[in-house]
Amino acid sequence: MGSGASVNTDQERGGVRENRGDAKQDESRVETSEAREEERKRQTPERMKEVKEVKEEEEEEEGMEEVKRQDEARVEEVKGETAEEQRNPQTPQSTRPGPRSSSPAAHSDDTVKAESPDCHVLDVQSLKSQETNLKTSDDCEDLETEEKTSEGPQAAAQDIENEELSLVFESFLHNNGMLYSCFNHHGNRVYVDETQKLQSFPQEWHSQGHFISPGSEGFLQQRSSSDLRDDDRSSSTHLQGRGTVTTYWFEERVNVCRFWDPQAGIWLLLPLQWELNLDFVQKVMAALPGLVDQKEIAAALRLCNYDSEEVVSVYLTLFGEILLQPAPKDFTDLSSFGALLERDRVIETLRRDLQTKEKEVEALIQRNSYLKKEARYHGDVIQHLNHRLAELEADQQGAQQRIRSLLSHRAPAIPALKASPKPAVDPVLMKQVCTLTRELKVWTMQLRSTVLQTMKDLRNQLQEVREAAESRSQQEELALGQVQELRALYQREATERKSLYNKVMELQGNIRVFCRCRWTSRSERCLEESPDQQEVAVIQKGNRKKLQFDKVYGCSSTQEEVFAGTLPVIRSCVDGYNVCILAYGQTGSGKTYTMMGTKEQPGVNIRSIPELLRICAEREKVSYTLKMSMLEIYNETLNDLLTPGSSLDLRVQGKSVSVPGLTQVQVQTEADILSTMETGEKNRKIAATQMNTQSSRSHLVVALEVEGSDAVSGLTSRGALTLCDLAGSERISKTEATGQRLVEAAAINRSLTALGQVFSALKCNSLHVPFRNSKLTRLLQPALSGDAKCCVFVNVSPDVEDVTETLSSLQFGSSVRQVSLGKASQNITPTRTKNQKN
Numbered sequence: 144m145g146s147g148a149s150v151n152t153d154q155e156r157g158g159v160r161e162n163r164g165d166a167k168q169d170e171s172r173v174e175t176s177e178a179r180e181e182e183r184k185r186q187t188p189e190r191m192k193e194v195k196e197v198k199e200e201e202e203e204e205e206g207m208e209e210v211k212r213q214d215e216a217r218v219e220e221v222k223g224e225t226a227e228e229q230r231n232p233q234t235p236q237s238t239r240p241g242p243r244s245s246s247p248a249a250h251s252d253d254t255v256k257a258e259s260p261d262c263h264v265l266d267v268q269s270l271k272s273q274e275t276n277l278k279t280s281d282d283c284e285d286l287e288t289e290e291k292t293s294e295g296p297q298a299a300a301q302d303i304e305n306e307e308l309s310l311v312f313e314s315f316l317h318n319n320g321m322l323y324s325c326f327n328h329h330g331n332r333v334y335v336d337e338t339q340k341l342q343s344f345p346q347e348w349h350s351q352g353h354f355i356s357p358g359s360e361g362f363l364q365q366r367s368s369s370d371l372r373d374d375d376r377s378s379s380t381h382l383q384g385r386g387t388v389t390t391y392w393f394e395e396r397v398n399v400c401r402f403w404d405p406q407a408g409i410w411l412l413l414p415l416q417w418e419l420n421l422d423f424v425q426k427v428m429a430a431l432p433g434l435v436d437q438k439e440i441a442a443a444l445r446l447c448n449y450d451s452e453e454v455v456s457v458y459l460t461l462f463g464e465i466l467l468q469p470a471p472k473d474f475t476d477l478s479s480f481g482a483l484l485e486r487d488r489v490i491e492t493l494r495r496d497l498q499t500k501e502k503e504v505e506a507l508i509q510r511n512s513y514l515k516k517e518a519r520y521h522g523d524v525i526q527h528l529n530h531r532l533a534e535l536e537a538d539q540q541g542a543q544q545r546i547r548s549l550l551s552h553r554a555p556a557i558p559a560l561k562a563s564p565k566p567a568v569d570p571v572l573m574k575q576v577c578t579l580t581r582e583l584k585v586w587t588m589q590l591r592s593t594v595l596q597t598m599k600d601l602r603n604q605l606q607e608v609r610e611a612a613e614s615r616s617q618q619e620e621l622a623l624g625q626v627q628e629l630r631a632l633y634q635r636e637a638t639e640r641k642s643l644y645n646k647v648m649e650l651q652g653n654i655r656v657f658c659r660c661r662w663t664s665r666s667e668r669c670l671e672e673s674p675d676q677q678e679v680a681v682i683q684k685g686n687r688k689k690l691q692f693d694k695v696y697g698c699s700s701t702q703e704e705v706f707a708g709t710l711p712v713i714r715s716c717v718d719g720y721n722v723c724i725l726a727y728g729q730t731g732s733g734k735t736y737t738m739m740g741t742k743e744q745p746g747v748n749i750r751s752i753p754e755l756l757r758i759c760a761e762r763e764k765v766s767y768t769l770k771m772s773m774l775e776i777y778n779e780t781l782n783d784l785l786t787p788g789s790s791l792d793l794r795v796q797g798k799s800v801s802v803p804g805l806t807q808v809q810v811q812t813e814a815d816i817l818s819t820m821e822t823g824e825k826n827r828k829i830a831a832t833q834m835n836t837q838s839s840r841s842h843l844v845v846a847l848e849v850e851g852s853d854a855v856s857g858l859t860s861r862g863a864l865t866l867c868d869l870a871g872s873e874r875i876s877k878t879e880a881t882g883q884r885l886v887e888a889a890a891i892n893r894s895l896t897a898l899g900q901v902f903s904a905l906k907c908n909s910l911h912v913p914f915r916n917s918k919l920t921r922l923l924q925p926a927l928s929g930d931a932k933c934c935v936f937v938n939v940s941p942d943v944e945d946v947t948e949t950l951s952s953l954q955f956g957s958s959v960r961q962v963s964l965g966k967a968s969q970n971i972t973p974t975r976t977k978n979q980k981n
């Protein structure tokens with residue numbers, strides 16, 4: 144395995160040199176450098192040993208800063224020594240040809256122009272401006288002194304006028320993991336160090352790293368089963384028609400399962416139907432009886448490095464405990480798109496049913512409270528009438544008592560007079576009393592019967608009200624039960640819909656690459672789009688090269704059409720995914736127009752905001768919190784655009800990357816977001832004006848964090864939308880950049896090369912993806928890792944004079960299109976866990 148790996152590396156290095164087109168120059172330089180190296184080794188063996196020891200320390204230590212400082216000191220020493228050697232003609236090195244006396248052949252090699260994105264060519268028209276530029280850097284003084292003393296200022300000036308020098312940018316990957324931009328200056332290779340200063344390229348570095356270009360790929364090694372260790376990756380399985388075969392999980396491509404074919408004598412890929420027989424799949428099926436699609440399980444296992452526990456936990460996280468129950472039959476066929484549409488329709492109907500039932504429950508609750516009020520009122524009336532009845536009965540008793548007392552208090556009998564005996568009580572009065580007593584009795588009886596009747600009626604009414612209330616509360620309970628059921632069904636269907644939607648997205652690819660041609664009024668163009676909008680042809684010197692993309696937006700495409708392509712990705716962000724939209728292309732190709740746009744024709748950044756808010760508002764049961772930040776990466780420095788003047792650092796912890804101290808603003812409305820974006824843009828413009836530049840010399844990153852708490856399911860999703868307008872790649876030979884612009888170009892070149900390397904590694908499914916090579920790739924790591932979704936706009940110019948850059952950008956896009964990220968995963972946690980923490 145070890146020897147195979149070294150063969151691989153050697154081949155890659157060979158490939159890189161062939162690709163670069165300046166192989167000759169490299170070889171001659173390496174020969175000269177080897178001679179110098181030998182000489183220096185003889186002269187200063189102790190020093191070289193020291194340098195080597197420092198390098199070894201550097202590889203071992205995590206903290207790179209101290210080592211870098213030591214390294215710089217060593218470079219200074221070696222550089223000083225080189226300058227000293229050249230100044231002193233007696234030293235053996237002086238006999239070798241100096242940098243200016245390098246052979247014409249070697250010099251002409253310098254002018255070879257490479258077209259790969261990591262190799263830009265610099266034509267220097269005026270060496271004076273170069274020298275002024277280099278004078279600004281203290282570290283380059285040695286180089287100038289060296290030149291002037293070796294050949295004299297006049298000879299140099301003569302050369303300046305007569306020669307057209309070309310500087311070729313190269314990327315050098317040091318064994319310590321750092322990536323440097325290099326170019327040739329007067330035959331000497333120089334590089335841009337961590338402080339953005341030009342340094343002489345140390346000769347010993349040739350043996351401590353290699354020059355690279357994207358696209359160098361590894362190859363699969365063939366090994367026999369006897370070469371393998373008997374570890375827990377080794378297994379065997381019974382395959383129909385093959386009997387029991389040995390299997391082994393290889394590391395080359397994120398654990399690929401192969402079987403050993405003794406007839407062919409090589410490891411062969413295990414076809415899916417055979418892979419379904421593996422214990423792992425059965426294990427997952429036993430753990431999750433609800434997950435019935437074996438192919439789905441096999442695919443998930445592949446993506447999880449055949450870790451069945453991880454697959455089980457991922458599916459439980461995604462689908463909840465529903466998978467612990469055997470799936471109903473109608474849930475098994477999820478693969479057709481028709482089923483997906485059917486699910487959507489069912490969800491819609493259920494949602495409407497839910498709303499109707501909720502309204503009914505509300506009406507029942509209102510009716511119930513009205514009836515309760517009425518019952519209370521009737522109770523009060525009965526109480527009042529009872530009270531009144533008691534009063535009347537008391538009156539009646541009083542009246543009867545009075546009558547009785549009147550009757551008992553008759554005057555004593557007067558002895559009858561003989562002549563005319565007089566009655567003891569006045570008969571008239573007596574009659575009146577009797578009449579009144581009778582009337583009173585009648586009234587009392589009437590009143591009693593009325594009261595009794597009224598009470599009876601009221602009791603009946605009260606009974607009716609009670610019965611009605613009881614039946615209402617029963618109905619209410621029934622309706623609540625139905626609502627609960629509907630909710631559970633809705634949640635299940637919503638999860639199902641998300642998963643199906645995600646599957647459709649996966650089928651389309653988690654990286655989508657679009658080509659956008661800039662508008663032009665010229666009739667002569669170097670680009671032709673195919674009618675199906677999936678292919679673009681580049682016409683260069685009569686040759687046509689066709690490249691395919693997920694969609695090609697022609698010169699007349701509108702901002703609305705372009706934005707429509709990003710909609711699925713933006714929706715995924717609300718569902719809790721990390722998504723990223725990038726614009727890549729040469730300077731002036733329309734990246735900023737695509738991402739930011741103009742006031743009249745807003746771009747993706749501006750259009751994504753109302754869409755994001757609309758999707759959030761659509762989900763009534765989920766409450767969303769949006770946080771926004773804006774930063775730029777200028778010359779490998781992170782600048783906070785919402786708090787100008789503060790430069791920031793990156794913190795990497797496992798797979799997560801954070802920027803401590805970065806200003807995050809909570810935004811609620813479209814106006815909030817637009818005003819925050821305006822502030823960031825204004826701060827960026829002020830910085831650009833101070834630098835006197837028209838074009839964007841920095842990468843702009845707008846990040847939106849979307850956190851949603853679902854009141855129904857009790858889950859919290861966390862999605863992130865990263866919108867990135869990359870700085871333009873440019874051929875410096877065209878722009879004749881010098882001074883600060885040259886350093887900027889080198890920084891941009893370096894970060895874009897690093898981005899190309901990341902895509903290259905992702906394309907090859909390499910175990911190591913070099914995210915550490917630039918701040919840009921480090922920052923974008925979560926958005927470009929296996930569990931994210933990404934949209935790349937390759938912006939190109941249709942102008943004939945830009946054909947070289949256009950072709951280069953399109954080739955970059957075409958290679959990115961072959962990248963397949965792993966299965967995207969949602970960032971979802973139970974909301975209550977968060978509350979508990981709080």
Ligand SMILES: Nc1ncnc2c1ncn2[C@@H]1O[C@H](COP(=O)(O)OP(=O)(O)OP(=O)(O)O)[C@@H](O)[C@H]1O
Pocket residue numbers: 660661662698728729730731732733734735736737837838839840869870871872938
């Ligand atoms: N599709 C288009 N329709 C109309 N005008 C466009 C279009 N694309 C770009 N432009 C115009 O072309 C000019 C350059 O575009 P833009 O600034 O977006 O390029 P860029 O790639 O961002 O450049 P740089 O990398 O230098 O910042 C701008 O004036 C822009 O308005």
